[in-house]
């Protein structure tokens with residue numbers, strides 16, 4: 001990419017794991033990209049101010065208005081003077097900021113508004129915040145034009161690359177037999193359910209192959225993240241749940257595969273590094289040289305694959321169920337899980353009870369259409385409150 005094609009990028013969630021790695025990619029390609037605006041929650045204003053100064057952002061937003069004075073002070077220390085915006089409306093204003101690409105690296109259901117606003121403004125959306133697509137499925141799909149969403153999740157980036165590679169005439173949907181989504185299996189791979197009763201937050205936060213934010217790390221340990229990714233694949237690639245297979249691949253080198261009707265399988269391989277899918281989404285349709293290191297073919301190594309143990313990790317089967325139900329069901333699955341993860345990280349809910357709680361809340365929920373933001377947010381709020389209630393009950397019983 002050359003300076004005359006320099007692409008402007010908005011980074012939402014710039015202080016997080018995805019956000020900081022996106023800024024690494026941008027810093028490594030100064031001729032290719034410039035940062036238009038940044039947004040974060042407000043938990044790390046010092047870092048946000050440093051980023052704004054280094055990348056000369058035109059605007060910076062924090063979701064928590066109480067952090068604005070500290071942000072202004074930190075910006076002044078760095079000699080930066082961008083437009084400062086605050087609150088959910090401020091974050092939404094940044095999501096619609098004039099730019100070529102908006103990278104949504106906000107964590108959780110909170111990312112929904114930004115996804116919708118960026119799509120409505122006509123921006124290319126580099127989507128790390130899978131939750132917004134999953135909970136707002138019909139809404140997001142109605143707004144998104146073909147090719148407007150570029151997946152940042154490594155598995156979906158891999159599927160996308162396999163589809164691009166499918167043949168000289170381009171992608172033929174009828175030639176695809178199934179998608180094979182790989183899972184590292186997380187830190188508790190191979191354990192039975194009873195062997196996970198004593199898992200602590202510290203143990204769940206130690207992922208064997210990826211370094212990520214806390215929610216997705218716990219979700220990778222429960223396999224809820226894989227469940228969310230199955231729904232994400234269904235929505236992104238318009239493929240039935242019966243044609244999406246999950247396979248455990250502990251080395252996290254093959255990021256996913258596409259099996260074709262002629263028996264051929266195309267796989268995408270690279271060492272685990274989110275900068276590759278981020279670079280692909282920001283630089284599309286080009287590839288950025290040196291975005292990540294390649295597989296080292298000069299050393300011996302082994303890649304292994306094994307089926308998922310659905311009994312020990314019921315989160316994926318439950319996700320298939322809510323995904324097939326549609327409407328508000330995926331939003332309920334996600335919100336109950338976010339509340340369950342919160343309670344687990346506070347030490348109030350045992351590890352296996354996270355998914356048990358999600359299953360209970362999903363079973364109690366009366367599914368309704370999810371055609372408006374209000375409908376999605378109402379289901380989200382109900383599920384969050386119900387999961388918190390169940391977690392409190394469980395904590396009371398164990399005291």
Ligand SMILES: NC(=O)c1ccc[n+]([C@@H]2O[C@H](COP(=O)([O-])OP(=O)(O)OC[C@H]3O[C@@H](n4cnc5c(N)ncnc54)[C@H](OP(=O)(O)O)[C@@H]3O)[C@@H](O)[C@H]2O)c1
Pocket residue numbers: 012013014015016017018019039040041042043044045062063091104105106107108110128129130131152153154210211212213214215216274
């Ligand atoms: N990390 C990975 O490798 C990875 C891989 C695939 C997909 N993803 C997905 O990417 C998303 C981000 O994950 P992460 O691991 O980067 O999370 P993270 O490290 O926890 O970072 C979350 C970011 O969101 C910001 N934020 C929180 N609430 C916000 C709000 N209301 N408005 C605007 N920004 C807000 C945080 O700001 P503060 O710093 O101020 O709190 C932080 O910058 C998730 O959807 C995750 O599933 C992540």
